[in-house]
Amino acid sequence: MNIFVINSGSSSIKYQLFHWPAEQPVCSGLVERVGSAQATITHKVFDAQSPATPPVETQLTLPLPDHEAGLLEVVRLLTAAPSGVIQDPADIALVGHRVVHGGETFAAATLITPAVKAEIRRLFSLAPLHNPANYLGIEVAERVFPLAQQVAVFDTAFHQTLPEYAFRYALPTPLYTEQRIRKYGFHGTSHQYVAAQAAAYLGQPEARLITIHLGNGCSMAAVRGGQSLDTSMGFSPLAGLVMGTRSGDLDPSVLLHLLGPLGYSVEQVNTLLNKESGMLGLTGANDMRDISAALAAGDARAALAYDLYAYRIRQYIGAYAAVLNGLDAIVFTAGVGENDALVRTRVCQHMEFFGLALDESKNQQRLPGLRELNTPEARVKILVIPTNEELEIARQCAALLPA
Ligand SMILES: Nc1ncnc2c1ncn2[C@@H]1O[C@H](COP(=O)(O)OP(=O)(O)O)[C@@H](O)[C@H]1O
Numbered sequence: 001m002n003i004f005v006i007n008s009g010s011s012s013i014k015y016q017l018f019h020w021p022a023e024q025p026v027c028s029g030l031v032e033r034v035g036s037a038q039a040t041i042t043h044k045v046f047d048a049q050s051p052a053t054p055p056v057e058t059q060l061t062l063p064l065p066d067h068e069a070g071l072l073e074v075v076r077l078l079t080a081a082p083s084g085v086i087q088d089p090a091d092i093a094l095v096g097h098r099v100v101h102g103g104e105t106f107a108a109a110t111l112i113t114p115a116v117k118a119e120i121r122r123l124f125s126l127a128p129l130h131n132p133a134n135y136l137g138i139e140v141a142e143r144v145f146p147l148a149q150q151v152a153v154f155d156t157a158f159h160q161t162l163p164e165y166a167f168r169y170a171l172p173t174p175l176y177t178e179q180r181i182r183k184y185g186f187h188g189t190s191h192q193y194v195a196a197q198a199a200a201y202l203g204q205p206e207a208r209l210i211t212i213h214l215g216n217g218c219s220m221a222a223v224r225g226g227q228s229l230d231t232s233m234g235f236s237p238l239a240g241l242v243m244g245t246r247s248g249d250l251d252p253s254v255l256l257h258l259l260g261p262l263g264y265s266v267e268q269v270n271t272l273l274n275k276e277s278g279m280l281g282l283t284g285a286n287d288m289r290d291i292s293a294a295l296a297a298g299d300a301r302a303a304l305a306y307d308l309y310a311y312r313i314r315q316y317i318g319a320y321a322a323v324l325n326g327l328d329a330i331v332f333t334a335g336v337g338e339n340d341a342l343v344r345t346r347v348c349q350h351m352e353f354f355g356l357a358l359d360e361s362k363n364q365q366r367l368p369g370l371r372e373l374n375t376p377e378a379r380v381k382i383l384v385i386p387t388n389e390e391l392e393i394a395r396q397c398a399a400l401l402p403a
């Protein structure tokens, strides 16, 4: 059976096709700058016989006015020579969709029905950057793969185990009971995947873990026994860590000051906090590779931004070590966490109290797969584990099917 996983963002689409139950990746790809005349598609086909062989890559630059055009082009790449891996869209039995916000309704992967779609639409206002794009992906996939089962896997689902004292805000009760204003948490599929890998590696199913997902969006989770106990994102994916373009935590009075004396509109504040803040606001760039190059060239803004980024992560490590009443391992994952050695150095500095000791030579090595970066005698393991949200989504979708 073939499972196709779609992770639609506001201007990008990530996808991966798996042969199931072998969990064998057949192809994967990334569509960027959807909505422009210069969209790009990077499509990679893996060698089924020898997984170690580098994939065959196809690169396209073409106009893609919308997500539908993007997905249709991906289907063409899936079916047409020379990149084709299936004969027909009907060869795909199941499509798994990443949906960022599932509110309190969805605590597990869910078969998509008209009622589920209505609920995802209802949640648009809670995740305006993400849910509309995810929803569009579902609508397009229903048209392009009409015979496939469509399943949603929610970023929020893994964090539905948070205790109430961790997910509630100290606001008047009706704002929770009637308006559902609470912490939801995001990136759950990634935290769940790397936490399971870490627990298996440690041979400790009850391991106390802090998982640190550093991509464009950044979040951390305190995980014990495979359950999320707390996480740094909140009501929306804006809270917590400093991110590529999002501010993370700030005093809510800053909003009042912007909206009142400074005369910002609600829309302007929304854009400011989600798209113009974080590393972009501090340095003028949001890609960590550019900021790291600026730092190497002696840029003072980049130096401050690195300090702020790492300091916030260190604060959450302290908080979550307390939540977990101890710590067995911290796990770095996602684009920055897996690749940026300097971020890991800064995060682990002066953390002897918590039992963290980084082996800097291991930290500088670029190796694939799970890596252990702590010194041999360290009390707490420092792990890098490449995330694979698409594989985790495919697993959760497949588990829904009758055996
Ligand atoms: N070699 C690298 N060194 C530092 N940062 C990197 C490297 N490769 C990717 N990144 C960063 O990873 C981030 C994107 O991470 P990713 O997990 O793909 O995010 P998302 O899924 O949110 O789009 C970007 O900020 C990018 O700069």
Ligand SMILES: CC(=O)OP(=O)(O)O
Residues within 6 Å of the ligand: 100, 130, 155, 186, 187, 215, 216, 217, 218, 237
């Ligand atoms: C929820 C979220 O922030 O997702 P991403 O990192 O993909 O933007």
Ligand SMILES: [Mg+2]
Residues within 6 Å of the ligand: 215, 216
């Ligand atoms: Mg991501």
